[in-house]
Amino acid sequence: MAEYLLAALILSGGLFTFIGSLGLVRMPDFYTRLHGPTKATTLGVGSLLIASMLHFSTRESGLSFHEVLVTLFLFITAPVSAHLLSKAALHLRLPSSVRLPRLVIETEQNDGQVNRP
Amino acid sequence: MLKIALALAFALVGGAIALNLWRLITGPSALDRILALDTLYVNAIALLVLLGIHLDSALYFEAALLIAMMGFVGTVALCKYLLRGDIIE
Numbered sequence: 001m002a003e004y005l006l007a008a009l010i011l012s013g014g015l016f017t018f019i020g021s022l023g024l025v026r027m028p029d030f031y032t033r034l035h036g037p038t039k040a041t042t043l044g045v046g047s048l049l050i051a052s053m054l055h056f057s058t059r060e061s062g063l064s065f066h067e068v069l070v071t072l073f074l075f076i077t078a079p080v081s082a083h084l085l086s087k088a089a090l091h092l093r094l095p096s097s098v099r100l101p102r103l104v105i106e107t108e109q110n111d112g113q114v115n116r117p
Numbered sequence: 118m119l120k121i122a123l124a125l126a127f128a129l130v131g132g133a134i135a136l137n138l139w140r141l142i143t144g145p146s147a148l149d150r151i152l153a154l155d156t157l158y159v160n161a162i163a164l165l166v167l168l169g170i171h172l173d174s175a176l177y178f179e180a181a182l183l184i185a186m187m188g189f190v191g192t193v194a195l196c197k198y199l200l201r202g203d204i205i206e
Contacts, residue, residue: 007122010170014126017163021133024140024156030148037156045163048126052166056175064175070162070182077189081155084196089148091200 002058009051016044029097030089038082046071123171130167134160151195158188 020043023036049067056064099105137160141153162181169177194204 003118007118010119010122010126010167013163014129014167017160018129018133018136021136021156021160024153025136030146030152033149033152037152037159041156041159041163045159045166048163048166052170052178055170059173066175066178067166070166070178070185073182073185073189074159074162077185078159081189081192081196084193084200085148085152085155088196088199092146092148094146094148 002054006051006054009047009054013044013046013048013051016040016047018044020044030094031086031096034082034086034089038078042074042078045074123167126167127164127171130160130163134164147199151192151199154195155188155192158184158191161188 017040020036020040023040024033027033027036049071053064053067056067134157137153137157141150141157144150144153162184165177165181165184169175169181197204
């Protein structure tokens, strides 16, 4: 019974990891590319770490909790690095495949592109 | 059962790492490459966890923890450099 649960968790972890990287390759511009890895890989690695926790809890005597450290660390740091990446992308004015809202374009024209680096 | 799932997961994570390397090489901007490196270290953690289950040893967990910490520091440093032109101001 535990083996089936373990196999399902490992398979879903691998699948989510692959889908996240597929999104990294297939998406059209940087802002959409940011979605794939930062969401799907944390979900994939999260379920893989739960699978590892289950495996070592059933294999050895007593519960095994040290994988929680990696999970916690990844879940705290992934949004921080994604935020920094998007901030840097906005700072460098990376091209987006979607037009900016009308208000932003008008404001930029009135300001004479002050914020451009 | 577990062996088949592990083999499939190894193949999937290996394919994911290959896709990341493709984006790392052909990324149009520097930020795409940073994002590819960020994904690459998360996938390396996944590969190490899978290897720990496959070899039935808890030894690889420390390596995964180290990669998680160093990868985050690297991503933050690279972003900070692009954002401010300096890392420690």
